[in-house]
Amino acid sequence: MRPYLRPLSFLYDQIVGVKNSLYDRGVIEAYKAPIPVISIGNLTVGGTGKTPLTDFCLKYLVQAGRKVAVVSRSYRADAQAPCWVDVSHPFGARYYGDEPLLLAQANPEVAVFVGSTKWRTAEYAVRKEKYDVVIVDDGFQHRKLQRDLNIVILDATEDMANYEVVPEGRARESWAGLERADLIVLTKCNLADEANLKALEAKLPKNKEVLYFGYDIRKFWNQKQSEFKSREELQGKKLFLVSAIARPDVFEKMMREIGEVSKKSLHFRDHHQYTENDARQIVEEFEKSQCDYLITTEKDAVKLRPLMPKTPTLWSASLEVAELGKKGRLYEVISEILSSAHR
Numbered sequence: 001m002r003p004y005l006r007p008l009s010f011l012y013d014q015i016v017g018v019k020n021s022l023y024d025r026g027v028i029e030a031y032k033a034p035i036p037v038i039s040i041g042n043l044t045v046g047g048t049g050k051t052p053l054t055d056f057c058l059k060y061l062v063q064a065g066r067k068v069a070v071v072s073r074s075y076r077a078d079a080q081a082p083c084w085v086d087v088s089h090p091f092g093a094r095y096y097g098d099e100p101l102l103l104a105q106a107n108p109e110v111a112v113f114v115g116s117t118k119w120r121t122a123e124y125a126v127r128k129e130k131y132d133v134v135i136v137d138d139g140f141q142h143r144k145l146q147r148d149l150n151i152v153i154l155d156a157t158e159d160m161a162n163y164e165v166v167p168e169g170r171a172r173e174s175w176a177g178l179e180r181a182d183l184i185v186l187t188k189c190n191l192a193d194e195a196n197l198k199a200l201e202a203k204l205p206k207n208k209e210v211l212y213f214g215y216d217i218r219k220f221w222n223q224k225q226s227e228f229k230s231r232e233e234l235q236g237k238k239l240f241l242v243s244a245i246a247r248p249d250v251f252e253k254m255m256r257e258i259g260e261v262s263k264k265s266l267h268f269r270d271h272h273q274y275t276e277n278d279a280r281q282i283v284e285e286f287e288k289s290q291c292d293y294l295i296t297t298e299k300d301a302v303k304l305r306p307l308m309p310k311t312p313t314l315w316s317a318s319l320e321v322a323e324l325g326k327k328g329r330l331y332e333v334i335s336e337i338l339s340s341a342h343r
Contacts, residue, residue, distance in 0.1 A: 041140025047246025082115035082124035156192035190214035241265035244272035
């Protein structure tokens with residue numbers, strides 16, 4: 001807790017509240033797309049497991065025969081004007097952003113678009129081609145784009161103190177913002193402390209449906225060798241981790257359940273754009289550590305692989321999402337929205 005920052009947090013929350021009020025009353029006009037729009041967002045700044053859940057939804061929609069466009073912001077990336085994500089770009093993660101590139105690579109049937117402003121990118125996407133639905137990545141606070149379904153993700157492993165509004169905590173807005181949510185999804189529930197999970201549940205609006213998801217790592221991919229290894233094959237091995245994510249502690253916790261994690265593992269700032277010097281440092285530190293495997297996240301792998309074309313040692317951990325409780329409910333909610341949306 002950083003109570004000395006509370007006045008700044010209060011001021012920030014008041015500004016957010018005024019903005020939301022202006023949108024709620026129609027004083028500020030929002031763009032309405034000609035097709036259904038589904039937002040997958042969160043309250044806190046990063047690290048909630050939003051990308052894996054987005055991927056989970058995309059795979060369902062593709063399997064259901066839907067033509068999908070994803071809209072994301074080119075955060076800490078070169079692309080500014082709205083554009084389609086080309087997975088063949090040699091430095092796609094730097095140009096489009098790591099998460100949009102990862103989603104595009106994992107879902108070749110889906111069109112992923114990025115730009116500096118989500119509503120303009122959505123407008124660009126629906127002009128380019130006819131789609132059945134737009135998925136807005138991290139869209140909860142982007143009120144300029146109207147949506148038909150607001151899915152809000154909360155990380156069950158997040159320290160409750162971090163749900164204070166920034167800069168005191170990591171929240172973009174207060175708990176009151178959840179009243180705009182249509183569906184609340186709690187992630188990483190299998191990794192959460194029971195007391196923390198109960199405290200989180202106590203903060204949720206009573207009139208909102210809540211779904212529970214668990215996250216797990218079951219396999220590892222080495223692109224250079226075109227090889228998968230199972231969790232069991234790494235059991236008890238010495239592991240050197242490298243990541244640039246908001247919650248490296250959760251990644252480490254999951255990996256400690258598999259093997260012995262090196263204390264010299266490297267962590268960079270969230271969304272860090274790796275350089276060739278970073279890549280050399282990572283390889284050198286890994287070799288000095290005498291660990292068996294160099295492991296990174298899927299999000300980091302899309303940035304590191306172009307910098308390590310001759311290094312067969314880099315393995316990415318595949319994060320798997322599992323529904324806890326009623327199976328298929330998230331799919332049902334999405335289907336209901338698509339069926340009831342009349343434009």
